[in-house]
Structures are given as structure tokens and as C-alpha cells.
Amino acid sequence: MEPTTTIRTELENFMKQNGFNITQFGLVADINPGTISGIVTGNRALSVHQLDRITDTLGHSKGHFYKNYIEEFLSSTTPNIRRVRPLLYNCAELDMLDCIEQVVSLLMEKLAYADALFTIAEDFFQQGKFAASIILYESIAVGEKKQHSERLALCQYRIFMAKQGDDQALNLEAATQFEFFIERLDEINQLDALKDLANTYLSTRKWDKLDKWAHQLERKAKIQYRLTYHQERKKKTNPKRPSRPLFYYLSYSNLLHAIVCQERKDYEQALKYIHTYEDVSWVKETSSEAKRWKQLFQEWAEANSYANKLLSGDTSVIPDYLAYSKLDKDELPITLCNIVEAANQYHINVDDILQEFELEITEYIQQRPDSIYIPQKVFDQLVLFLHELAKYYLVNENYACGFNYLIICLEKSATINNETFVIKCVGLFEDFKWHVTIETETAYQNIIKKVCEKA
Template sequence: MEPTTTIRTELENFMKQNALNITQFGLVAGINPGTVSGIVTGNRTLSVHQLDRITDTLGHPKGHFYKNYIEEFLNTATPNIRRVRPLLYHCAELNMLDCIEQVVNLLMEKLAYAEALFVIAEDFFKQGKFAASIILYGSVAVSENKQHSERLAFCQYRIFMAKQGDDQALNLEAANQLEPYIERLNEGDQLEALRNLANTYLSLRQWDKLDRWASVMDYKAQIQYRLAYRQERKKKRTPKRPNRPLFFYVAYSNLLHACVCEAKGDYERTLQYIRTYGDVSWVKDTSEDAQHWMRLFQEWAHANLYSVKLLSGDASVIPDYVAYIESKKDETLVALCNIFEAANRYQINVDYVIQRFESSINEFIKQEPKSVYVAQNISDQLIRLLYELAYYSLNRAMHSHGFIYLLNCLRKSALLNNEVFFIKCMNLFEKFRNFASDQTDSEYYNLINEVRKERLFYF
């Protein structure tokens, strides 16, 4: 419950109720008595540190008086950034976003504070306080809007990254908002921004957009790669480099093009792209980091050759594919998606694959990925796997297992706002509803009603 009286009134009432004079309260709270006197009489400004001590002494939780503090001490004049910086950090820790917004609105009356707010926003972002960082980046972006500056673009990029999460509709909205700012970014940030933007479209299965931005990344990476090695030969100072070796972005763009072609069923072009990114013989970078990524691209090419052959209808590769992923746990989820999609497409019996990877499938359902983009891609692939497993099991009369997979797929599709797979699951359930138990039927309709109630989708 929010306090209805002022900080000074609560302080005075506490001192009266506990028969404390100013000196005694100062000793209890660890504040200089002269400072307490100035606060009580209204002749002294209260710092956030002193406010926290008073709040604790009065028996309230940290942050209890922050809204009062903004109204009583900061609203009267434009606050000093040094005084409110601790308040912003404390509000971020307590997730008091409305207070952060109030303070930022006061500070932005002075455009000179934009730099300080940007630094704080960067701290919040690195600490994982994404919601708080979005407020600050947004305010800085507004202050830079008429200047079309590089910092404006970088703020928009950070906002995009901070908004990435489980809700696929929000991820798509954030990606669309970032697109106009890509060209304004520093060259050192551009390639990473393109990679992250492409990863979002990959997780959303937005193939046309993915194809477009993969081409942009390839074009810009090729230019930066050539310039970098030309400058090295001339021993000139090189510009800021992205987080990963420059060749990575060239190879990764081809990997993304391969994903697009595979999704569209163009397996001949998929193979061409796989061979292209699997060939790293042209790379001049000999650093340890570069060698690491070169090995990974070669491994990915090896694994994806199996998947393309399988999705083309060549079931003979399944034993080799299974043997490969047993030694490569990072490839298991994607490989299982491919195996069961092919099994459903070509009516291949892969019962033994379910038995062999049952524990892995259960782990995928339970696990919570740490990285933003790993989380996106794993969530997308897991929904796809659950649907393919449900489809496979129900078509082979393994109804109890099939409905378990289907209900899990429905739950995760609703949680991640994935309307496409939610509707596919509904259609699959209706096709096999006569084989559902009363309990399964009840769980299904409870899920549907819950989604309708929250109006996540329109169906």
C-alpha cells in the first residue's frame, strides 16, 4: 500500500510515537542530527542514501518512499543527475519502472543529461535489467531524434535487443522497428545488429525477411573483410571490429540462405549454400577465435548435409545422422525436428529414435535457455519438434503419447504467442479427438478457453 502522507510527516509521527528527539533519531538512523533537523524543517534536501536509512528505521521496505521522494524533492526543479543516479539504480533493482520513467522525464528537460542517461542505460542492459534500460534508451533516442545520429541508431538497436523474449509477436514488432536504423549504425556494430535481426526472423520463420537481411549482411561483411585485410597490408589503423571474426558474417549469411531454401523445399540450392559456408579455405584469419568458428561451420555443414538428404526423402542417412547427433548434443534438437518431419512427410518408421532420445526430449521440454537468441531458436525448434512428434505418434496410433506431445505443444505455443503452431495443433486434435480420453479432452478445452479468455489469438 502506498503512503498517503509526506515523508516529513511520517518522520515526525514516528519520532513522536517513539518519544525520540532529533538527536536520538539521528543516532538510531545513522544520520547526522543536523541533517535530520534540516529535513524536518524543510531547509535541507534529502539524499537517496539518507532516505533509505530513514525508510529502514521507520520499518518500511526499501523503495517505500520513492514515489513521495520524486514528488516532494525532485518535482520542484530539474534534479541533479548526481543526486538521482542512485535512485535510478535502486528503482531498477526493485523493478519500479514507473518511478524510473518519472525521473527520466524530469531529467530530459535538460538535454545535457542525455549522455549520463545513456551510460546508465548501458549499465542496466549489461546487468540484464532490460525493462529499465528500454526507458532510458527511449528517452535518449527522443533527444537525438532530430539529429539522425549514430547514438540514436544504437539506442534503437539496444531497445530491440532488450525487447527480445518469449513473445514472438513482440519480437517481430521490435525487429520491424529496428530495420530503418541499421544503416545508421557504426560499421563495427552493423554486422552484429544484422546477425541479431536475422536470428529473430529465423526464429519467427519469416523467410523472405530473413533472405533479405542475410543478403545485406553478406554484402556488408564482404566489403569489411576486404577493407580490413587491405588496411593491414598498408599497416593503417583499422576501424572498430564486430564481436566475431569478419569471415563469420560472410559464412553465416550463407547458412541463413540455406535455411531459407530448405524451408521452401529448394534442396538443390540448399546444398549449394551448405557447401559454400562449409568451405573456409579462403579465410585468412589465423586467430584462435577464427579457428573455432571455422571448425563450427564445417561441423554445421556436415550435419546439415544429412538433414537435406533426409528431407529430400533419403531415409538411408537416418542411422548415420542419429550416430552423429549422439556425439553432438548441441545438434540434437534440430536433428530430431528434421528426422520426425521427414518421417511424417515420407511415412518412415522411426519408433526407435523416440525410444533412444526420450530422455533428451524430456530435458528439452523442461530446460530454460540462458541466452536471448539461443532461447528464441530453442523455443521455436521445440514447438516444431513437439508438433512433429504429436503428428507422428497420433498417425501411428500411439494416442496417449501423441496427445501428451500435442498438449505440450499447445501450451508452449500459447506461452510464446506462436499462433501458427497453436492453430496447427488445434486442427490435429480435432482430427484425432475421437481417440482422446476424457481427461485429455478436458485439458485441451481448458487450454483453449484460457487462450480465448486472454485473447492471445483470434480463432
Template structure:
């Protein structure tokens, strides 16, 4: 909505209605009377700090006059970045993205502001203000488009990461768009970008893409690791460190390969890759950080060895698998999901396990996680787990629980825009449709109708 009155008019009206002169208003607002006079007469530029004081004094919420401020004070003169910076931060805090776009468009008429906007965008990204950061990164990227610069690639990397959330289609499209920019990043950022890109394809279950980018991650990581520990490489100055030790990226590529093999049902090959990242005796680093990751890989390997044995039909590993996973709250949902998936595949009964962990299952279904990677993994795991639970109960003629989980799976899949599991839910419902109550069928049809309208 466009401003209907100016800041000056509202200020003058307020002073008249309350019988205040310039000096009195200045005292109430905590602003120098000379400054107030200059604002009223139009002879003085208003700072964002002063605007916020005036806004509060007039009884309005913070940000009430920001649209006016942009129109009246920024549009009419060349914007000053020192004056604009606090406005951008305040708008980000208030989710006033339309105002951020207006300010950025004004600034980017002069490409000299690109450096300052990039710094602010990086700050927003670190603070988790992803929507605000995307606006700034996209503007800087447009200015860099013809340069094919590293900063253009870095902007696209940040945009890709900022868009990762619980909508699987958005995650996937952001990953596809980012692919062309990976090679333009410096060596350190490339490894982290390849890892994050692979994680995006893992969470969206794009297995061919995951395999393709895991190959690239492995190749780059091995080259970088060799250079870092060769005589020639040690002589060269390394300008930037990766977020994690170099060996991590080599080991993690084996973990991702194992995921691809597991999805294909090649559990023997998956175990080979798992044993590969379990044995990190080749790692030359021996500091505290290196030891931290080595121990984590060993822990993941131990759990995934049980996973692959279980999914290949060996139910004898379940007690040890559960004992291992109970030491980590984050691992238990994955373990239970794998157990139910194996039960569906090999037709063994796990009713006692589902009853034993009933509270933990309910908690996982309701739990919300906000970090980018955890959110990606959790949304995918949640719908997979719910689908397996629905299938398990329906196959075993527990139709009340089965349809309950199926409806929840469909709701979550629609929320996450997870088309793969929407289709799976439709197939599962149609297979057991004759056992559904009228209420269940109505709930099912309502969700399907919403999905169709959305798409």
C-alpha cells in the first residue's frame, strides 16, 4: 500500500493536536529541537534512528513510516550507504522485504554499492535472515552477471543454500540452478558447495544426480587432499580453509555412494563403501578437530552397517541396532524407520518395538527443526517413516492406525511439496480403499483436492 501522507505532515499534525512546539516535541522524542525544526521545514535529512524515535512518539509501531521514508528521503537524492544500512537491518528484522527491494533497487543504480550490499547480505545469511539475504545476493549477482566472477558464484551459492527448506521442489530447483556456478568458486568453497549440492539431491531423493555430484566431490576432494599433503602443495599458500578437514570430503563421498547403493538395493556394495569411511587410518591429520570427525564417521559406519544388514533381511541385528541408536536422540528415528521398512519388505512383526517407542515416534512427528541441513533431512525422513508406518499397519490389517498414518503422511508430503510420496500415498490408499471409513476417504479427497489446486 502506498503512503497516503508524508512524515512531515503527520509530525506537524501530531504537534498541533497535542499542543506541542518544536522544542517540546524534541524533548518528548529525545531529538535535538534544531533537528526537529530542520525536519519540519524540509531543510534537514532524517536518519533512521531519528525516524524510529518520531514513530514511537507518534504511537506507531516500528517500521510504520519506512515506505514513506524511502519515497521522501531516499528517492529524491543519491542514497548514502551509511544512512541506508540501518534501514536494511531494521527491515530484515521486521520481514519488510518489499522495502528492502526498493532500497536495493535504488542503490544498485550505482554498482559501486555492490561491495557494501554483499557484506550486508553475508551478515544476513549468518544471522539466518535468508529471505532478506536472497534479495541482496540476487541484486549483487545481476551486477556481476557479465563478469563471470567468483563473487557471482558465491552469491549463487548463498542463494541456493538460503532457499533450502521444507519444500522439496524449491530445494531441487535451487540445486539445479546452482550447478552451473560450482566450478567458478575457489577450491575451498567448491568442496563445501559440492557437499551441500549432494545433500540437496540426497534429501530430494534424486539418486542419479546424487551419484553424479558425489563423483565430482570425490575427485575434487582427493586432488585437494593430495595437494595439501604433497611437498609441492605445502610450499603453496592456501588462501582459504574448508569448513571441515579435507579428509572429511573424501570420507563423506563414500558415505554418499553407500546411500546410492542402498537405494538400489545393492547392500553388498553399500557395505563396502561403509567399511571404506569407517577405516580412516590413511588420514594424516591428528588434531582435535580431525579426531572429532574420525570418531563421527566410525559411529555413522557402525549404524549403517546394521542398516545394510537389516535391509538385506537380517533381523538379528535389531537389538544391537536399537541399543546403538538409543545413545543418540537424533539417530533413533532413522533406526525405527529402517526397522519398519525392513519389516514391510521381509514380513516380520515389529509391533513390540513400535509400542516400546510410541512416545518417541509421536515426538518425532511433532518435532520442528530449523537449520537448513537438518530441515532437509528431517522432512524427507519424516514422510518416509510415516509412509512405512502406514504401510506396515495396513498390511497387518490394523486399518485405524494405518489410515491415520497415511493421512498424516499425505498432509506432510503436501506441506513439503514432496511429489514422490504424494504419489506413493495415492497408490497405498487405492490398494486398501475398501477398508477406509467415510471420514478417512473425505479427509483423503480434501488433501488431494488441495494438492491439485496448488499445482
């Protein structure tokens, strides 16, 4: 329950009810009695640490008096950043976002505090306290006088990343808003920002957008690689480094190009891009991390070569593709999805394969995937797989399995707000609705009702 009286009144009432004088309460609360006296008389400011000690002594949970504290001790004058820093960290820990908004609003009246707030925002972001960090970044961005400053762009980059989650519509909205600020980042930060932006368009299946930003990533990565490793320019290179080995961004841009070509069914061009990122002979980095990424790109190239050959109609690769993927828990679901997609496209019977991997398919659907791939892409892959399974079984007149996977796909698509697959599920349902049971019809209508309520 929120306190209805002031902190001083609560303190005085507690002391009276328990027969404590100032000295006795100070001993119990482990606060200097002189400090308690100053707080009671209103002649002394109260620190957050002291407030927490008083709160605990009065038998309340941490943060119980924070709203009172802001109104009674901070609102009358511009607060001191040193005094309120612990309050911001505590509020972030307790997820008291409304209190953070109040404090930041008071602090931003004095623009000199922007540097300190940015440091705190960076801490929140690194700690995964994204909602709290967004409040700070947005306030700093609003107060930024230089609209082309790098800090403004960095705030927007952090906001974009902090907003990435399970809701694909919100992910896409955040990406679109961030595009404008890419060029304002420094050259090194641009590489990671372009990678992250491309990943969002990858997970939301915006192939034209993905193609555009993959080309931007390729261009920027080539420039930075030349500047870093060209013999005549080595002494002029930027000492700052991106989060991954520099070659990664160039290779990854080619991987993204290959994905776009695969989705456009240009399998021949996709294989050319795959062969490009498979070749790491030109890479100059020799760190253990670089070696790890080189190996991963070669492994991805092998798997994606199988996938493109299969999707182009070469079903002879299925045994080798499966043998390769059995060794990698991350690749197996993707492989099975591609096999079912090829089965739907070329009218192949893959019942024996689906039966062999029935347990793995069930585990994949039921558990939240733990993968090195970006989470959004994992969710996108899952709903794609479910849709292909539903289509496969419905076309082959196994209506019980088909509608089961369709309902699961529709439910998960609605959960992550994936409009593309919601529409695909509705279309598939309409195509086979004459074979639906009453129970399935009811489940379907309930999900559609929820989707409409969210719209």
C-alpha cells in the first residue's frame, strides 16, 4: 500500500508507537542520532541509503517511500546527481519506471547532467535494464542541442536495440525510426548498427529493406577493412574496434545477400554469395575469436549450400544435408524446415523423415530455442516451420496433424505479432476449412478474436 503521509510523519508515528526517542531509533536503524534529529526537524537532507535504512526499520519493503522522497526532498530544488544516482539504480532494480521518469525530468532541467545520465543509461543497457535505459536515452536525446551529434545517434541506437523483443511489429517500428541516425554514428559503431538493423529486417522478413542495408554493411565493411589492413594506411587506423572481428561484417553481408536471393528463389545467385563467404583465405585476423567465426561461416556455407540445392529441386542432397545437421542442434530445425518446404514445393513424401525426428520436432516447438542465432530470427524460423508442417499434412490429407500445427503456428504468430504468418495461417485455414473439427474451429476463432482485439 502506498504511504498516505510524509516520510517525517511516518517516522515520528513509528517512534511514538514503539516508545523510541531519537537516539534509540538511530541505534536500531544504524543511523547517527544527529542525522535522525535533523530529518525530523526538517533541517537535514536525507540520503537514499538513509531512507532505505529507515524504510527497513519501519517494516516496509525497499522503495516504499521513493515517490514521497522525490516529492518531499527532490522536487523543490534541482537535485544533485551524486545524491540521486543511487536512487536511479535502485529504481531500475525494482522496476519503478515512473520514479525514474520523475527524477530524470527534474535532472534534465539542468543540461549539465546529461553526461552523467548518459553514463547511467549505458550501465542500465549493459545490465539488461532496457526499459529504464530507454527513459534516460530518450530524455538525453530530447535535450541534445546538436541534432547531428554522435551522442544523439548513439542514444537512438541504444533505444532501437533496447526495444527489440518478441513483438515483431514493434521491432520493425523501432528499426524504421532508427534508420535516420545510422550515418551520424562513428564509422566503427556503424558496422554493428548496420548488422543489428539488418537482423531486424531479416527477422521481420522485409527482404527489400534487408537487401538495402546488407549492401550498406558490405560497403562500409570494405572501407574499414582497407583502412585497417592496407599497408600504407596502418598508422592512420581508428584504434576503436567493433564488437566482432572486422572480417565478420563483410562475410555477414554476403550471408545476408544469400538469404535474400534464397527467399527470391534465385538459388544460383545465392550459391555464389555462399561461396563468397565460405572463402576465408583472405582474412588477416588471427585471434581465437576470428578463428571461431571463420569456422562458423564455413559451416553455415555448407549447410546453406545444401539448403539452396534442395530448394532448387535437387532432392538428392537430403541424406547428406540430414547427416550434416544431426551434428548441430541449431541447424537441425532449419534443415527440417527446408526439407518440408521443398516437400511442399515439389510434392515429395517426407513422412519417414518427420517420423524419425518426431521427438526433436516436439522439443523444438515446446521449448524456447537456445541458439546462437538472434532470438527474433529463431522465432521467425519456428513459425515458418510450423506453417510448412501444417501445409504439408493438410495437403496430404492428414487433417488432424495439419490443423494441430496450424493452430500452434497461428497462436505463436499472434503472440509475437507476426502479421505475415497470421495472414498465411488464415489463408491455409480457409483452404481446408471443410475438414475442420468443432474443437479446432473454436480454438481458431478464439485466437482470431484476440488478434482483432490487439489490432
